Amino acid sequence: MTTPEARPDDASPALARAEAALDLLSGVPVPLEVAVRRLSRGGGVYAWWAAPSIFPDLPGPANGNVPLLRMLYLGRAGSLRGRILRNHLRRSGSSTLRRTLAGLLLSEGYRTTWTDRVVLVPEDEARLTAWMFANLQLTWAQDAEPTSVEATLVRRLHPPLNVSGVDPEHVQAAVVAAKNAYNTSSGPAAAPSTP
Numbered sequence: 001m002t003t004p005e006a007r008p009d010d011a012s013p014a015l016a017r018a019e020a021a022l023d024l025l026s027g028v029p030v031p032l033e034v035a036v037r038r039l040s041r042g043g044g045v046y047a048w049w050a051a052p053s054i055f056p057d058l059p060g061p062a063n064g065n066v067p068l069l070r071m072l073y074l075g076r077a078g079s080l081r082g083r084i085l086r087n088h089l090r091r092s093g094s095s096t097l098r099r100t101l102a103g104l105l106l107s108e109g110y111r112t113t114w115t116d117r118v119v120l121v122p123e124d125e126a127r128l129t130a131w132m133f134a135n136l137q138l139t140w141a142q143d144a145e146p147t148s149v150e151a152t153l154v155r156r157l158h159p160p161l162n163v164s165g166v167d168p169e170h171v172q173a174a175v176v177a178a179k180n181a182y183n184t185s186s187g188p189a190a191a192p193s194t195p
Helices: 008-025 032-038 080-088 096-108 122-135 146-157 173-183
Strands: 044-050 070-077 112-114 118-120 137-142
Touching: 008 044, 008 137, 008 146, 032 080, 032 122, 032 137, 044 080, 044 146, 070 080, 070 096, 070 146, 080 096, 080 137, 096 118, 096 122, 096 173, 118 122
Parallel strands: none
Antiparallel strands: 044 070, 044 137, 112 118
16 A cells, blocks of 8 residues: 655645635625524534624724624534534533623623533523624635634634634734633632532
8 A cells, every 4th residue: 555645735625625715704794694594504614703893902804895894703613503503692601602702791791600611691691692693794614624624714814702723923812811701700619509
């Protein structure tokens, strides 16, 4: 059995997939009430967009088609529909994006509790979902192997709410502080005891 020699252009299919995904992610962002009906069950990458007035101190790349929107977060999913609907729009316990948003919004009275981790109280889970519908838009691109596409695009675009995979000089201190504030807002010691 022989192994083919590595050629410099061996990475080009992965780069081509990342470029194709970027073209779709840079398309016109879709309001969430429309996106939730259109998302496929296939895997891929997705980007969350908002006006500059949303977290104005956290600049992100502008959308090429709608320059008044900028990318806040980029993620990947084995199922776009499942990840967005069941995690990002529902449960802070299973969504890094929701935990980051909640951390950034703690000063607006978002409340947390401790289960086996810090989560928003049910009323504020619903409140955050309503805030997301009112303030965020979405683009996505299907890809059967989204992990490498996401990594390439996060390194290239530096979305401000992404921390993992971002070059250290592009990590936003305010986002790290918000994540820490969220993570320390409740804990096992603060959990009510059960009789």
